[in-house]
Amino acid sequence: MTGVITAETPDCLIVTGMPGAGKSTVTRHVAERLPRSARLDGDFISRLVVGGRVGALGEPADEAARQVELCNRNLCTLANNLSDAGFTPVIDWVIPDRAQLDFFISLLPARQVLFVVLAPGIEACRYRNTLRDPRERFHFDGYEDLEADMKRELGDAGWWFDTAALTSEETADRILREAHRRALVN
DSSP states (O other): OTTSOOTTSOOEEEEEESTTSSHHHHHHHHHHHSSSEEEEEHHHHHTTOOTTOOOTTOSSHHHHHHHHHHHHHHHHHHHHHHHHTTOEEEEEOOOOSHHHHHHHHHHOTTSOEEEEEEOOOHHHHHHHHHHSOGGGOOOOOOHHHHHHHHHHHHTTSSEEEOOTTSOHHHHHHHHHHHHHHHOBOO
């Protein structure tokens, strides 16, 4: 099956999108469908820093940027280690601009990087957030700016996948079938 993500390919799949786009659910489904895979959650990795933690949009901004870079390095190191051990890494993380995507690609030199932007639209992201368990809901009011920035910076990168009318299972199935030919960025 040419063009399909399989356990035999040394690919690294990165799934990004705005908060509420479905990254966590979709990457879980994708990883579950592969015989040897690992789901790497950027939110989880960033929260490994406990003392002195500054979130991606936190203050001071220079420390937030330093911790985002550390998280990105850790995600790529884990992806390389897992891929070397025969697992397909599936990364779930907001990559908002070209510089961060290029950084990932530079740290994954032996991998084909597949980059999927889940793009169901702002209203779908907001709605999906209301469906979450109250403890898992997030407060984010920067959708318009983030969407504009991502389209400007990454609009020609990878596969922009409108998932508004799809279930998470349907989205995962299409990613597995189509990402290799639609999402390659290196």
